[in-house]
Amino acid sequence: MIQPITKMEGAFCLKGKNVIVTGGNRGLGLGIAEAMAQVGANIAIFCRDAAKAAEALEILKPYGTTCKSYSCDVVDMQSVRDAVAAAYADFGNIDILVNNAGVSCTKSLLDMDEDLTDWYRVINTDLNGCVHMTYEVAKRMRDAGQGGSIVNVTSNAGFMVNHGQPMSPYSSAKAAMNHFTRCMACELAPYDIRVNGIAPGFTNSELSVHIPPENMARINTQTVAGRFGEPIEVGALAVFLASPAAAQITGTVQVIDGGYMLRC
Numbered sequence: 001m002i003q004p005i006t007k008m009e010g011a012f013c014l015k016g017k018n019v020i021v022t023g024g025n026r027g028l029g030l031g032i033a034e035a036m037a038q039v040g041a042n043i044a045i046f047c048r049d050a051a052k053a054a055e056a057l058e059i060l061k062p063y064g065t066t067c068k069s070y071s072c073d074v075v076d077m078q079s080v081r082d083a084v085a086a087a088y089a090d091f092g093n094i095d096i097l098v099n100n101a102g103v104s105c106t107k108s109l110l111d112m113d114e115d116l117t118d119w120y121r122v123i124n125t126d127l128n129g130c131v132h133m134t135y136e137v138a139k140r141m142r143d144a145g146q147g148g149s150i151v152n153v154t155s156n157a158g159f160m161v162n163h164g165q166p167m168s169p170y171s172s173a174k175a176a177m178n179h180f181t182r183c184m185a186c187e188l189a190p191y192d193i194r195v196n197g198i199a200p201g202f203t204n205s206e207l208s209v210h211i212p213p214e215n216m217a218r219i220n221t222q223t224v225a226g227r228f229g230e231p232i233e234v235g236a237l238a239v240f241l242a243s244p245a246a247a248q249i250t251g252t253v254q255v256i257d258g259g260y261m262l263r264c
């Protein structure tokens with residue numbers, strides 16, 4: 001059973017914890033890696049772009065924790081298996097898994113090709129990538145017997161249908177991730193593994209630069225906070241969910257979207 005905190009001292013600290021962040025080389029994943037490294041965590045970045053990973057490691061260097069990168073395509077189970085084995089060999093144990101890697105697609109279903117290439121690309125990365133990583137890491141967390149925390153980065157698009165932006169594979173993958181999060185919270189609880197989701201709204205990253213300019217003004221108007229989120233803000237929420245302060249939180253999906261959905 002996961003013990004409650006008794007005082008606030010150290011409640012948000014991740015000192016000495018080992019974390020895998022998929023897609024930790026840029027965008028929200030890098031914001032999460034930075035936030036966690038700043039509160040003492042060692043970081044294993046999983047991604048495909050090695051040059052971007054090297055840049056991310058330079059950004060993490062000043063925080064003084066152990067940070068490494070691993071080549072991993074979350075779509076490919078063998079690639080996941082190899083990268084997880086390599087990270088365990090280097091770090092000994094993994095305490096926190098952040099399933100952040102994701103791609104999007106703004107195409108209506110009927111505009112897709114006959115092989116539904118875009119549909120499978122998004123579902124295979126966002127949903128199945130999260131499942132692949134959870135399978136490999138949670139099994140090892142169970143066997144290590146030291147508990148753990150899994151944080152899945154979903155989207156507020158998993159709760160609603162976005163205006164003017166057809167994105168059914170993305171929204172469907174994120175909605176499924178939300179429910180996968182709840183299912184895993186129940187299945188993994190016997191091993192003291194908590195599982196939660198973060199559902200960001202529009203947040204500054206390379207994914208969001210593809211939003212057509214005509215949509216930007218409408219998005220900012222619709223967002224109660226009046227602006228896009230920043231990756232470090234998503235990182236702060238991930239730190240909280242992974243920290244001892246959140247010992248009694250599992251199976252939740254926390255929205256961080258500046259109030260965007262309130263005006264939908």
Ligand SMILES: NC(=O)c1ccc[n+]([C@@H]2O[C@H](COP(=O)([O-])OP(=O)(O)OC[C@H]3O[C@@H](n4cnc5c(N)ncnc54)[C@H](OP(=O)(O)O)[C@@H]3O)[C@@H](O)[C@H]2O)c1
Pocket residue numbers: 022023024025026027028029046047048049050052072073074075100101102103125126129153154155156199200201202203204205206207208
């Ligand atoms: N930005 C937003 O407004 C927003 C809003 C809601 C939710 N989100 C979610 O936040 C997460 C991060 O998005 P972002 O905005 O930071 O996007 P981004 O800047 O495009 O970064 C995507 C990340 O995912 C990694 N990735 C993609 N496919 C992968 C694969 N097959 N295997 C391993 N890694 C893969 C990329 O690394 P490599 O290319 O090097 O592999 C990259 O690090 C996504 O799950 C996204 O759905 C973003």
